[in-house]
Amino acid sequence: MARLIAHLDLDAFYATVELQRRPELRGLPVIVSGSGPRAVVTTASYEARRFGVGSAMPTSRALRLCPDAVLVPPDFEAYRAVSQKVMTLVRGTVDVVEVLGLDEAYLDLSGMHSPKAAMRRLVTQIREQTGMSASVGIGPNTLVAKVASDAEKPRGFVVLTREEACLRFAHASPSLVPGIGAKTAEKLERLGITTLQQLAATPGEVLAQHFGGRQGPWLRSRARFEASDQITPVRVAVSESRETTFDIDVTDGEELAAALRRLSENLCDGLARHRRSGRTIAIKVRLDDWTTVTRARTVEQPTNDVEVVYDVARGLLCEYAPSRPVRLLGVRMATFADEAEDAPRPPGGQLALPW
DNA sequence: TCTGGGGTCCTCGTGCGG
């Protein structure tokens, strides 16, 4: 049975939710962004995008590009609620669904009767019942589906075979493809590779020389729109973290310790809420010159105890002793208890006791 | 222009035990 995958992507999702709650903003350029001097744009309405405003752009710059923009603080609780409604509709149409973030999902349409008609009905249903507009891409794998859904946003509906995708995007930059970011695109450009067609035509061995034995051939297969990734309906988080960027860089040790304490408390709250405890406690420190270091320590017993987490985190921070003002501080927990339980067991099926 | 927060995955180096 031939595989058929759809990628469904809600258009300017957070901004659309905000416009629905505040209809008086319709037609105006709206930017969803945190406040503070170092905030960045979470998302922007299509009216704001016309001014060149885009996600991840510093809000200060966005406001210079579009001084009349209406700034709205993000409300993730509201976005989660709408997202849940949408995903319930999606699951009512398709059995195998992989939800990615709040605003997109892969749907396995393989073996489905009239899959395209079903997807058109789903898009209509989502619009009528939630007010959200969606773009859909359909193809033989997740890669084609994803690129297709991006191709004609908003309200796009693009169906492509792998060969059609190769032709349609032959002259596009390699960074069109998910997994090829700015750094890799830059490195490819230095090799004279500026289009997907050129990348697809470059021998795997040549790419392997520059990108390694795994990434090299992988890049070439991406350019050929080959992918065999499975749809994974249940994704289990492997880490949880909290981090904060200071409005003004911090040099004072007491202030850093206090921030670390707040982050540890916040993280442990979240871990307790998710009934998770872990063994690897890590800190992340970004200095004023943008160098970022991480330090980690694995403890014997899984924990979500704020005293343990804070002690270890503070120990790591003291050992690192930042030599420059600190811009960002973060705490992360990984190696969750259920993972540790997957560790090899001695014959007989009993867990090894620690004594 | 001056870069958030919360994640995942990959690679590479190192230390350790069999």
Add this chain to the structure above:
DNA sequence: TCTGCCGCACGAGGACCC
């Protein structure tokens, strides 16, 4: 006892995504 090899766990950094 020493050495080499291998696999594994861990730690660090980087790229990438939404």
